[in-house]
Amino acid sequence: MASGTTIFSSTGKPTAPRRPPLSALDVTRLRDDFPALHVRRHNKELVYLDNAATSQKPRAVIATESHYYEAQNANVHRGMHYLSEIATSAYEDARMKMQRFLGASLSCEIIFTRGTTEAINLVAQTYGRQNIGAGDEIIISAMEHHSNIVPWQMLCEVTGSVLRVIPITDEGEIILEEYEKLLTPRTKLVSVLHVSNALGTVNPVKQMTEMAHRIGVPVLIDGAQATPHMAVNVKDIGCDFYACSGHKMFGPTGIGVLFGRAELLNKMPPFMGGGDMILSVTFEKTQYNGLPYKFEAGTPNIAGVIGLGAAVEYVEAIGMERIAAYEHEITQYGTQLLESIDGVKLVGTARNKAGVLSFTMDNAHAHDIGQILSEEGVAIRAGHHCAQPLMQRFGVAATARASLAFYNTREDLDALAAGIRKVKEVFD
């Protein structure tokens, strides 16, 4: 679509990077920060192209987690003692880092969850149960991950509300005219993903939010696949909720974030009951704590939160714009490479795409592709990518998917292409 230096912001509009994209030399240096990228198989360094499943972790994150357990371990928001004070302060520092990273107005708008899945379930079970009733409609898209389908189906079952699905084009783009038609007085919530894990499509979430807001409908954005790859600003998007996962963005597993506008979060009932989410408890009546603690029942994943803070600091030092610009370059390189191989068909060819190369091959099933690539030292994912309705939309049972991060190189993509040629040797 554009030259290698034009990149896309979270809003889908091209923006000029302030700093030049990462050079090959920068990436070589950055790769040294990731111990797992140097795991060897068959006497070669592993080529890791499964970043949409989970990303590798820089030493800064690993060291921060281990430092917490070695020098800061205590429960948060409770103890009067020294360790509890420093643990609490490190925990709340991470919340502010996340606030800055997502561009939220207030740190209390950042709720820590186990991941994107829990964040979406939280909204479904609190905001949803409170505001969505029989006959009301929830809009999602045809490219959603199961985690942005099933929580709404569960809500629909309980409340009698109805799920509506925005269709997509053969290229894997949301059809905005159809979305416009689905927005009616019955619509009570829109929940769509920012970047598709299976196709790589970057959705026009700012525009989609504006369209919903015109009729007063709140919007949740599933940002699990966006935050590792581009600058995200929730104020700029204008969304009411934004969910993301730590482990996809170079942080620990088991930690994620729900951003919610304070005005909405304040009105919502708690998700889970327990310690930390209360002000006072008697057997007659419990008074809930304020934001964000109302939604953080029980001892949280303290090490995970602090580790996620370190991940955010790490990528911010590189610069999300530079990461996006570099990934755009290598994605284009990879796309051309795969398109040049006979019998390979890319699934997902949106104009605005993040670093996901989903493909099928004429004579080899996705699992056989994945198996041979693994033996060639290239890690990809094969399967339905937790998006079975999307696979049905494209008439395939499964795809093979290479997904990139900023630490991937042109050489990684060359290894992928060589592996695919090997698959052809075996199966053609």
Place this chain on the structure above:
Amino acid sequence: MAPNRALYEQVILEHNKKPRNFREMPDATNAIEGYNPLCGDHFTIYVKMNGDIVEDISFAGAGCAISKSSASVMTTLIKGKTKSEAEALFASFHKLVTSPPDVPVDEEKAGRLAVFAGVREFPVRIKCATLAWHTLLSALDGKAGSVSTE
């Protein structure tokens, strides 16, 4: 030799490319669908029974090279066998693909199924190799509808 050669034996690749008895069977006495929800592989196994004997068998559906070739080889072995012979064959096949990789394969006993011994190195593929067999056994038990590996 790379382990892949052991997994993707020529016989397997050949059956994948040209599966035997790969057709629907309108006059089947029983048909049942086997499904692996983890990978989406699904095959329908058709049997035409004459008393206790599998007079005809075929399969249709989609899956990876391992599951497809396993279904194909299975149909060639099962035709003309009794239900208990089919069960005994599956028992020995199951033992073969789930035995530790360092246990030598009794080629004579395993016969044409020996080519699947490579699966032992790749535990996630065992379900691919056994999907059609599990489905067949359900069909022979007179079950209807579909069975899942999970």
